Amino acid sequence: MSYPGLPSNPENGYNYSPNGSQFGQEGLQRSSYPAVNYPSPPQAPNLGMYGGIGFAEPNQRPSYMPGSNQSSPYYNPPSQQFSQQMPMSMPSSTPSQTPQYGIPMPMSMPASAPLPSHQFNTPMPSQQFNTPMPMPMPMPASAPQSMPYSMHQQQQSNLYHTPQQFGHVQPAYPPVSHVSAAATNPCFTPPTSVVTPSKNLSSKTDSGKRPTVKPKSNFNATEDCEKLKKAMKGFGCDEKSITSILSSRSNSQRVMIAATYKSLFGKELVKELKGELSGNYEDLVVALMTPLPEYLATELNKAMKGGGTEEAVLIEILCPADELELQDIKEAYQNKFGRSLEEAIKKETSGSFCSILISILQCNRSKNEMATDEQAKQAAEQLYKAGEAKWGTEESTFIRFFANESYAGIRKTDEHYMKKTGHSLEKAIKKEFSGSLRKALKAILLVAHNKHSYFAHRIFKSVKGMGTKEKQLMRIIVTRCEIDLGNIKEQFRSKTGKPLEDTISRETSGDFKKLLLALTADG
Structure with missing residues (x-):
């Protein structure tokens, strides 16, 4: 990369890097020079129109620099002005050529230090100093200074890739449109195309998500650590305070609380909580504190x-x-x-x-949400021939389809399968498969139609019959409360006729019940 207006001669081994750390083939690093602090000269030189950054006129450069000696890399006696080569190894491959010099001046160099011309042995004309020196274009104020997980890329609105990693952290820079970016930075090149969501994108599984737990505004990890420390201090434990804090923070905020706790008190917060709690309540708290x-x-x-x-x-x-x-x-x-x-x-x-x-x-599920009727019709025909139309079942055909087809393609294929056979793919799966493979295929089919309905069904299965599957109930609430638990609650009520909160109150007890209810309450 070269700066505009500065000469670059790769043949002579000189290239410009943005940070000025690489000087060419010899691999010299600027850090190899010892740090030398020079006192200010008795009389400041004429620095021209550039102030502290510009060059002094050759005939006005001070010949004496206090604290300098001939061993100094910046010492240049008056009799040898602009004739001494810079203290760096020059390429020896082209001795007949005079190397071009255009390396940016270190910002730590004294303003009075000698600066060679583009030709080492050629005096620099004074009129050159009246020409604005090309400088690297500063980044606009809105440009990012640093970018923090995988936040991988992370433009989907799911829990694992939230734009605000820790909730309280605001973006390091405001959004910049292509127009404003081009206006503030002439080096900005707008993209040739912009990817926009398909108009046919189904809203059944992805849009309109309603989480019940959201990142806390004005989040203060240190303050939360002090409260948790106080809740675990002395005899007994204040479970009410622990429930109140953990149920109103996002997962990334809880992870930050754990890191801050260790920094403040030198102890692992999760171990401290496990020492104070027990039973299902302990398991739920540990689950909430884990990424x-x-x-x-x-x-x-x-x-x-x-x-x-x-x-x-x-x-x-x-x-x-x-x-x-x-x-x-x-x-x-x-x-x-x-x-x-x-x-x-x-x-x-x-x-x-x-x-x-x-x-x-393998993560190869198709992202095509615009499956055509012809494609779906062909897929339905293939599934029918691999299953109900023959003796035995080609399981590989069903596996390949359900593991790789987009959800929109699965839904449309189900419609055409119904038209062809008079019944849905679900009935065909029940007829042709058994065991865990049948359950996996049915799960994918239900998720393709309505993911919220699938998890509502899983919650219903966890509380159905004798005894409650607390681990299953806890896992779904913990993993979905920041994504779409509000939608799942709606589906649960439409299926059972009862609110999810009533079912949790009936099937669980104690602090475990209170924390589950706090997580499912609409934020």
Whole structure:
């Protein structure tokens, strides 16, 4: 990269880097020069129109610099003005050529230091100093100074990729339109095309999400740490304060609270809480304090640990997850357990169920939300021939379709399957498959039609019959409260005729119930 107006001669080994740290083929670093502090000269030189940044006229440069000596890299006696080469290795490959010099002056160089011309042995004409020196264009005030997770890219409105990573942190710069960016920075090149959401994008699964827990405004991690420390101090524990704080902070804010707590008191907040709490309430608090991808990775590991595998947990976590969520979960699993999630699934599952989970983990689901009727009709025909139209079932055809087709394509294919056979794909799946593969295919089909309805069904299954599956209920509320738990509550009420809060009050008790209710309450 070269600055406008400054000569660049790669053949001689000189290139300009934006930060001025690389001087060319010899690899000289500016940091290799010792720091020398020069006292101010007795009489300030004429710095011309550039003030502290410009050059002094050659015939007005002071010949004496207090504190200087001939060993100084900036010493230049009057008799040798502009004839001494700069203290750096020059390329020896072209001795007959005079190297071009255009390296920006270090900002720490004294204003009176000698500055060579573009030709080392050629006196610099005085009229050149009246020509504005080309300087790097400063960045506009609205340009980002630094960019903080994977926040991966992260433009989907889901919990794992929220634009405000810690809730209280405002963006480092306001949005800049192409017009304003071009006006403030002539180097700005607007994109040739802008990707806009498709008009046919279904609103059944992605838009209109209503979280029940939102990032707290005016969030103060230190203040929350002091309150939590006080709640755990002395005999007993103030569960009410803990519930109040954790239920009104986002997951990223709780993670920041844990980091701040360790900085303030030198202790792990999660360990402190586990020492004070017990039972389902302890498990729920620990789940809230854990980064969500890590929490889901832990739940997957528990489901595959010990004797037997809880296939329903694998289905609940992996089948509804989008591409970004799957990538985060896989990364968290690798970091926490030292092996890939794919390896663990291959070891703990088998057959076609293993195949569909591995296919899902490849994150190759189509993003085409504009499936045509002709494409859907062909897909319905292929599924019919692979299933109901023959003896036996080509499971690979169904796995390939449900693991890779977009949700819009699955919905439209279901419509054409109904027209062709008189019944839905769900009925065909029930007829042709069994076991965990059947459950996985049905889950994907239901998520494609309405993800909120799928999780409402999972909550209903957790409280149905004798006993309550607290772990399942807790997992859904913890993972969906910052995404779409408001929508799930609506679906739950339409299916059961009862509010979710009433079901939680009836099926749970104690501080566990209070924290669940706080998380499900509309914010």
